[in-house]
Amino acid sequence: MNKSIPLIELAAAVADVAGTGERLSELFLKELFATVSQVLIDRDSVTINGLGSFFLQSGEDNKDTVIFTPDESLASQVNTPFDRFEPIGLDDNVTDDVIAALTDSDFGVDSKQQTVEDIEDDAQQISEVAETTPPLETTSESEVIQPSQQPIEDENETETVINEILPNVEKSSEPIDNIEQTVVKSEKPKTANQEKTNNSSRNPFLRGMIAGAAIVAAGLLIWWLSTGKSNNNADNDIAQYLTETANESANIKDKISIVTDTTSTTNVLTKISTRHYGRQEFWVYIYLENKDKIADPNNIPNGTVLIIPPAEKYKINPNDNESINRANNEAFTAYTKLLQHN
Amino acid sequence: MENKTLVERLARNLKRSKKDINNLLGALNVVVADKCANLDTVAIPGFGNFAGKKNNEYVGVDVETKKKTLFPPKVTVEFTVSNVLKNKINKKK
Numbered sequence: 446m447n448k449s450i451p452l453i454e455l456a457a458a459v460a461d462v463a464g465t466g467e468r469l470s471e472l473f474l475k476e477l478f479a480t481v482s483q484v485l486i487d488r489d490s491v492t493i494n495g496l497g498s499f500f501l502q503s504g505e506d507n508k509d510t511v512i513f514t515p516d517e518s519l520a521s522q523v524n525t526p527f528d529r530f531e532p533i534g535l536d537d538n539v540t541d542d543v544i545a546a547l548t549d550s551d552f553g554v555d556s557k558q559q560t561v562e563d564i565e566d567d568a569q570q571i572s573e574v575a576e577t578t579p580p581l582e583t584t585s586e587s588e589v590i591q592p593s594q595q596p597i598e599d600e601n602e603t604e605t606v607i608n609e610i611l612p613n614v615e616k617s618s619e620p621i622d623n624i625e626q627t628v629v630k631s632e633k634p635k636t637a638n639q640e641k642t643n644n645s646s647r648n649p650f651l652r653g654m655i656a657g658a659a660i661v662a663a664g665l666l667i668w669w670l671s672t673g674k675s676n677n678n679a680d681n682d683i684a685q686y687l688t689e690t691a692n693e694s695a696n697i698k699d700k701i702s703i704v705t706d707t708t709s710t711t712n713v714l715t716k717i718s719t720r721h722y723g724r725q726e727f728w729v730y731i732y733l734e735n736k737d738k739i740a741d742p743n744n745i746p747n748g749t750v751l752i753i754p755p756a757e758k759y760k761i762n763p764n765d766n767e768s769i770n771r772a773n774n775e776a777f778t779a780y781t782k783l784l785q786h787n
Numbered sequence: 788m789e790n791k792t793l794v795e796r797l798a799r800n801l802k803r804s805k806k807d808i809n810n811l812l813g814a815l816n817v818v819v820a821d822k823c824a825n826l827d828t829v830a831i832p833g834f835g836n837f838a839g840k841k842n843n844e845y846v847g848v849d850v851e852t853k854k855k856t857l858f859p860p861k862v863t864v865e866f867t868v869s870n871v872l873k874n875k876i877n878k879k880k
Contacts, residue, residue: 448827449836455818455829463814465807473811476800477793478834484788486875494790495816497864501876508877511835513866522820523839523862530859535846537854711821743825743841780860781844 446744458710485511495519525715525725526742526780529773704753708745721753723763729776730759741783823864835868 450458452474460470481499484491490500497515504510521528706717714732715725722730732742734754739745762768794812798805822829823839830836844860 446826448825450822450827450829452830452832455822455831458818458821459811459814462817463810465811469801469803470811470814472801473797473808474815474831476797477812477815478831480793480796480800482834482872482875485872488876489788491788491793492790493793493812495813496819497866499866508873510873511866511868511876513835513837513864515864516816519816519820519864523823523864525824527859527861532847532859533857535855535857711818713821713825715824744827777859 446741448744454710462711526728526776529726529769530777704755705750706753708749708751709747714742714745717751717753722756722761724769724772726769726772726776727759727761727763729772729779730754730761732779733759733775742779819864824862826862831869833869833871835866835872838865838867839863840865 453471456471456474457467459474460467463470481491481493485499485501488501490498492498493516495516495518497513497519499511499513501509502512515523704721706712706721708714708717714728718728718731719725728742731751731753732739735749735751738749738751745751756762759772760768761772794805794808797803797808801808819829819837823837826839826841828836828838840863842861842863845858847856847858848854849856
């Protein structure tokens, strides 16, 4: 924002978009504006399709100046964030004080806190995931990050321990590897404790108590296996338990995909939105998702890596007018807040 | 001068096809729109500046009906001619 783009940088950007060399682009720009200047000096007007028209008009001190009228397409492109907004008629009872109060309450603290809280929750989740993912490489295209999965523990060792613990128990016809692993984690401490108890204490009474407890536990296990529960139900219970433990385990990591995109001179929010969501109006959700990185959506430094939220999160649907209108309202709100801060 | 004549002259001077010139003109439009939408200024030495300007939302009041209307913010392209070109134009006047 408020950057001055010199001719060289302009030529590079034009070459990038046109797919030509920078030298040709520079020559073209110099020739174009030299020609337009000469036409104006000759007191004629010039029209460039897609850009606009240049013509002379008398100004101060009887001196002519150059007036530029932008082409409709250019004006629309430049005003894209606000293009869909229409003037809104206000009721007669809406005074200036009411308008000021409306601005403060509806677009001020409450909604801001809600938005910040939502983004902070999301940011915390994302940071937790980000800690488990490899660092990003900045490119001009979007990337999908998939963290590496560490190898699972050796299965032979776990199988031996299980046979020692439950020698008389029938195993499931379709053993699941992760079950054995999980069982090992919960049984290993017991095994160590049992060994310690057996080695240190020679009290027959205590020995008998421990043996009795083991028999009761085995009986419960046999009962559980033989209650007629299907393998599928057992699998579901175990799968649920695994899901909970996997989140806490440091050895097994879930695969989580994060979509990102990197800003550049020509890769701005609206273009990123069009690429990922099909319409540029949904740029505001990318802005809200990365609000901690973006001070001004109109001026994002090149090379900024932006997280692209899933469409489901904000109910983004390029074919739904309601979704588009909701995005436009969000953009209006976002800009209003920005203007208040500025 | 119309766009067609301008394209022909540029194609002749640069010894390129009209298709190439139109392609470059289209790219120029895209870049200028991008820069101005970001409220940056495109500076052409000896010619002038294209700047993106944001006009804040405001409440307008109809003088006759006294009806209030909330107008949304708007971003426009403003062109400022270079003094060099302005002097050349008025020198020939």
